[in-house]
Structures are given as C-alpha cells and as structure tokens.
Amino acid sequence: MGGKNQTWISEFFLLGLSSDWGTQVSLFVLFLTMYLVTVVGNSLIILLIRLDSKLHTPMYFFLSVLSFVDICYTNSTVPQMLVHFLSACKSIPFHSCVLQFYVSLSMGSTEFFLLGAMAYDRYVAVCYPLHYMVIMHGGLCLGLAVGCLAAGFANSLMQTISIFKLPLCHNVINHFACEMLAVLRLTCVDISFNKVMVAVSGFLVIMLPCFLVLFSYGRIVAAILRIRSAQGRQKAFHTCASHLTVVVLCYGMTIFTYIRPGSSPSVLQEKLISVFYAVLTPMLNPMIYSLRNKEVKGAWQKLSGEFSGLRSKLAT
Template sequence: MTNCSRVPGFILQGFSGIPELQTISVAFFLFVYIFSFFGNISIITAVTLDSHLHTPMYFFLKHLSLIDLCSTSTTLPRALFAAMAGSEFISLPECAAQLYVFVFCAATECFLITSMAYDRCLAIYHPLTYGSTMTQQFCCALVGVAWASGLLFSSFHTVNTFTLSFCDPLLEHFFCDLPPLFRLSCTDPHKHEAIGFAVSGCVIMSCFALTVLSYIQIVATVLRIQSTQGRQKAFSTCSSHLITVILFYGTGSSTYMRAANGYSPFQGRLAAIFYSILTPTLNPIIYSMRNKDMKAALRKLYLR
C-alpha cells in the first residue's frame, strides 16, 4: 500500500538526470539567463526613456518584457543554484510560491499577447480611429486586466494543485510545474486535473480565438492594399508579434493541454526549456531585430 503521508518538500532532479549533461546544461542556461536578463531589461529601459516609443505597441511590449524577465527569474536562478550548490531540495511553501509566480507570468503573457493582437488589428483595420480608441487610459486598463486575470488564474491553479497530497519527493523537473506535480500525487488527481484542464482550456482557447480573429482581420485588410510596398509595411508592424504568438502557443500548449498520465518527464523538461526559458529569451531578439525604431532606441541607449 502506498504511503500517502504529506512530504515536506521535493527534490528537483534538475535539467538532466545524467551528471555530465547537468554540468553542460548549467553553463549553457547560465549564459541564456544572463542574455535574457539584459535583453529584457534593455527593452524595458529603451521603451521607458525613448519618447518615440511611447505608443501603445511599445507600452504592451514593455510589460511583455517585464513578464518575461519575471518568468525566467522565477525558474532559472533557483535551478542553477540547486545544480551548482548541490541543494536540490525545495520546501512545499517555496514550491507553491514558485508555481504561483510562474503560472501568473504565463497567464499574464497570454492576456498581453491577446491585447497586442487587438492593438495591431485596430492599427491596420481602423487607422483613422486608432488614436482615439487606444488611449493611454485604455491601454492601462487592458494591462491591468491582464495582470489581475493572471493573478486569479494563478491562484486557482496553485490552490487546485496543492490541495493534493504528495508522497513521492522526487520531482523529475528543474522547477515546480503543474504536470510533474500531478504525477507525484498519491491521491487520485483526475478530478483536480479535469477542473484545471477545463479552466485552462477556456482561458487559453478564448485568448487564442481572439488572437486568430484579430489576425484574420489583419490579413484581410492587408490583402486589400493595392501596392506591394504598402502590404509589406502593414504586415511588418505585426510580424514580430506573430512570431511571438507561434512560439508561445506552440510550446506551451504541448504540455498544458495534455493529461498527466500521458506526461513524459523527458519530453516535459524539453518542452519546459522552450516555453519557460527560450521563448522569453527570444522575444527581445525578435522585437529588436525586426523593428527599426527599437534598434535605433537600443543603439541610443547603449551609446549613452
């Protein structure tokens, strides 16, 4: 019979169960974190200081970079410290806090991406009324709703997960994430998993549907533009955001829209590297490499 006594915490297995790969992984992800940290900080600073970037699109981008910075800082430093110092144990309250912040960041990013799609849709579909619609107050309201919704969504998932009992302390992951935690439950997690799946499905699919509808309207509008140069200019304003959408939904949905009994620790860690580390790291590159105004602002920032 399984011992269902509540464990005091978990032992994080890290990036890999193979010691040699663990050492290489630490060096690689330390470099990635430093790059992600300074990349997102640069975006936030450039948008704040450059008056030319005080527009709705860059206002949303600044908050997206802040969320990406929080997301990587929630998972990577703890995992890197555990691997280097040999302190793999994480207490139950620490694990709950890490899960709460990480899910909050992921959910808020989902709402921000939807707001950014709506902003691009209005800019291309209704350019004449764009300025009167996307006011500073309205942008702040959209960001406020995104942050508040992220807090509520994260609170639900944290409570839904940690009302379970855990009897196995070995967490085959490098941070406290939902799928591997469900696998460690010694009580039947199916009810909790079904409720979490339903709530996540409704929220994620609603945001995804609104984003897709925005891009359908964008594409339809761009195709009606007569000149090739005009079409390219219109589409270039949302191409960076489109890449972010593909990365975000393509990597995260493969893990969170799957049942716990079908979860593979190796595939879970691999997917988590993409949605929790690489995507937040790539966002500053995507927006700076494909945007002349952002490149000019970053150049000015570094020349100071």
C-alpha cells in the same frame, strides 16, 4: 492518511535535467548565459521604451509589459535551476515550491492574455489607423495590462490551491522545477477532477486568447489584401511580423502539452517544454522585437550614441 502525508512533507527533491556531473556543468554554463541574455535583453527593451519618447505608443507599452513578465517568469525558476546544477542536494522547501508554482504559472498565464491584447492592438493599428490613438488610449492600454495580470494571477491561485491541498505520497519531483503535471504525479488520490480543471484552465488561458489572436489576424489579413500598393501591404504586414512570430513560438507547445492532459506527454517532453518557456522564449522575445523593428533599433542607436558622447566628454 492523506492529510498526514501532507503534513510531513516539509521539502521536495528535484531530479533536474540530468544526473551526470559533466552534463550538469555544461548545462549550467549554457543556461547561465541564456539567463543573463534574457535579463539584460528584456531590461534594455524596458529602458529604451522608457527613455525614447518615440516609443511611447500602445504597441511598445504592451511590449514593455511583456518584457517585465518575461523577466519575472524566468526569475521564478532559472536561478534555482542554476544553483541545483552545482548542488549535490537538489531540494526546495515546501512553501518555496508553492510560491514558485504560483509565480511561474501566473506569469505564464499572463503572457498568453497579454499576447491576445497585443493582437487586438495590431488589429486596431492596421484596420483603423486613423483612429488608432483614439481607440487605444492610455486608460484602455493600462486596463488591458492590469486585466491580463489579474486574470493570470487568479488562474494560478485557483490551480495552486486545488493542487497543493491534495494529499501527497511522495516528495521527489521528476523535474527541475515545481511544475503542474510533475506535482500532480506526487498525489496518492484520484486526480480526474484536477485533470478536468487543467483542461478548463487551459481553454480559458490559452484557447480564448488564441481565438482572439486568430480573429484579429483574420481581420488584419483581410485589411492588408484590400491595400492596392505592394509597399502599403508590406508596411502593414511589417507592423505585425514581430508579434506574430512571438505568438507562433508561445502557443504551439503549450497547446500540445496542457490542452490535452489525458494524452500524457512524456516526462522528457515536459522538461523540454518547460525549458523552452522558462529560458528560450523570454530570451528570444526581445531579440525578435529588436531585430525586426526599425523603431527599437533606432532607439538603441540613439541611446548608444548618447552614451558614447557622454563617455567622450568624461574622458576629456
């Protein structure tokens, strides 16, 4: 019977964030604005790093990869959510749901691995400043980035196969996207094993990079405290401030939601957390790095000056 139920489900229906039409229109305007800011902001970060030779360093290489991951992550769910805000029938084909699940989980997993790699980069920059460019050479940076992507896609593939091979008794998802816990609620069999897999996956994807971040910043703090001058300590801390802010944003809610699936967060909590990671975090990341980073602001001012000069020449 389970296999039969699986075969007749050709599409899913998403309940979304609200059933009130006025609320949906308001959310459409809000999330469309945030989506455009996210795509433009992260694209500008990638463009600035590409065009300014002063930003061709390991830290900005990882930042450009993070911006790329954020663009892919938000594009995996937000455009469909925007369409559904203005649609009477909020449906998604089965295979599109699987693809959305796979891509969003891949990008989310990659981001946590990438934050761990970025923490290691900051550790080397602060603790071994004279050997920084030798240790963090191009081959290592590229290898770390590819490794983060490969680990993220591998984790997502494992979860996607294990969840969507389960017999599904319902096709109405109480969510705005094909999210892991929301899809698991559609099954008509015992999912204890899948909950264990979610916990194990959460430990590998979230806690292991988190341990690397804690270790790196533990060594960084120790190194900063050994610096005698207040100006030197402030400069060393400034190199880590943006990354540390992003780490705090990214790890908190995910640990609360996925490390302890047995705690059963409410559906509303799941939706709010998903909105936070799909819309808010990708929008804030480029702002955090640009507003707190003199090099990025300098590159932006340089690019703006060159663009203004070109426009003046064309006008004359």
